[in-house]
Amino acid sequence: MARFSPSVLFVASELQPLIKTGGLGDVAAALPPALRALGADVRVLLPAYSKVLAQVRNINVLGPIAGAGAMPESKLLAVDTDQVGAPLYLLDCPALYQRESAPYLDSSGHDYSDNHLRFGTLSWAAASIGQGLAPFAWQADIVHCNDWQTGLAPAYLRLYGGAAKSLITIHNLAFQGIVPAYNLGLLALPSSSFSIDGVEFHNQLSFLKAGLVYADRITTVSPTYAAEIQEEPLGFGLQGLLKKRSAVLTGILNGVDTAEWDPARDPFIIQNYTAATLAKKALNKAQLQQEFGLPVAHRTPLLATVSRITDQKGLDVIVQVLPQLVELGGQYVLLGNGDPALEAQFISLTAQYPQWIACRIGYHEGLSHLIEAGADAFLMPSRFEPCGLNQMYSQRYGTPPIVHATGGLADSVVDCTAETLADNTASGFVFRPLNAIALLAAIERALLCYRDEQVWRRLQISGMGKDFSWNKSAAAYLDIYREMLK
Secondary structure: OOOOOEEEEOOOEEEEEEOOHHHHHHHHHHHHHHHHHHHOOOEEEEEEOOHOOOEEEEEEEEEEEEEOOOOOOOEEEEEEOOOOOOOOOEOOOOOHHOOOOOOOOOOOEOOOOOOHHHHHHHHHHHHHOOOOOOOOOOOOOOOEEEHHHHOOHHHHHHOOOEEEEEEEEEEEOOOOOOOHHHOOOOOOOHHHOOOOOOOOOOEEEEEHHHHHHOEEEEOOOOHHHHHHOOOOOOOOHHHHHHHHHHHHHHEEEOOOOOOOOOOEEEEEEEEEEEEEHHHHHHHHHHEEEEEOOOOOOOOOOOEEEEEEOOOOOOOOHHHHHHHHHHHHOEEEEEEOOOOOHHHHHHHHHHHHHHOOOOEOOOOOHHHHHHHHHHHHHHEEOOOOOOOHHHHHHHHHHOOOOOEEOHHHHHHHOOOHHHHHHHOOOOEEEEEOOOOHHHHHHHHHHHHHHHHHHHHHHHHHHHHHHHOOHHHHHHHHHHHHHHHHHO
């Protein structure tokens, strides 16, 4: 029976909308219910942060999870919430999780000094459930781990024995959970595991490496990123291990929330529209121009970005080409925050070109929706992007993205050429390498297409017709689960 309807414990350190810092929270919210819709018995395990406890009801204490090393005993809670589409268990350990600034940073913005114990305990509890030691009758066939915060669970399952298989998903390899080697015993890891073929990484202990070494399967969030992390520079020192384990490494493109991001019923935009009523999109453009204090001009191309303002997202390259964009007759708006030096450069450009460039430092959910609906094209030249979401939102909103050919951007955007226009697969503009010359050339290609209304409309409709729902992604994960249980 398990072969066809696997029981899966999905372990994560964040879960939208209860608590979120990035894309992992979105995946943890969307993938489990999509898998359940396909017949898998997926249940979610999350730390019982103070913020999370305040949002749930009918808290039922199931029983204790034994501690180990310096990791204290914890309690497993079953809770009810209408905000999560799968059964939710919380790992309750007030000394570790009930803090005002959660999940990773203290009030001063620094990592909690005991994060290794906080997430070692989460991993230990996940493995305990996989070993059948949980205080309930349900047995997981597979423990599905996510990023470094759960990376020790596959190690515990392998080193201490357990019926469950393990899978770890890499959402961003740049974050590896590296701590000093003296924590080995504190985390209940045997000394034999501290080797090049175990948890050791440059004489330290790596949570993520532990997961990559001991998990039965490894996935990441796009096929291209799965290839990129097997080489420098995106392997971040783990490329050799990932290449060695390439037979069990699979890239599966994330989906998006197609109910939340739907121009036909989006409550944050001034005018809803579909691929059949694309002319109505112009009302959102006018509203966006007004919101940012730019002249309302229907045929002036308006490009936009919603992003962290960092070099990793390619914002340093965007800032180089904005004067040329103005010379080409284009407007630009930016919503985001990040590197203060980069923020200052964008602010300076808005003062220099107030009729053409505008930025809003910070983040606002409703405004991000209006930008997707109101912009003509979306700039997203990330240096690396494991998956990315905005390029998929943009296509759903008829706002062709201009992206650097990396990770999930390369996998989800089809470059606009004569051939792809002819076969109705074109959905944006893809360029390489990442530099100002190549980005400007892609922008010029986009503006050339934009001035041909018939070509632009075909490009918009093609992008809006793509399926970025979680159904396809969930089916791919279910196939892997079943392979693991053969």
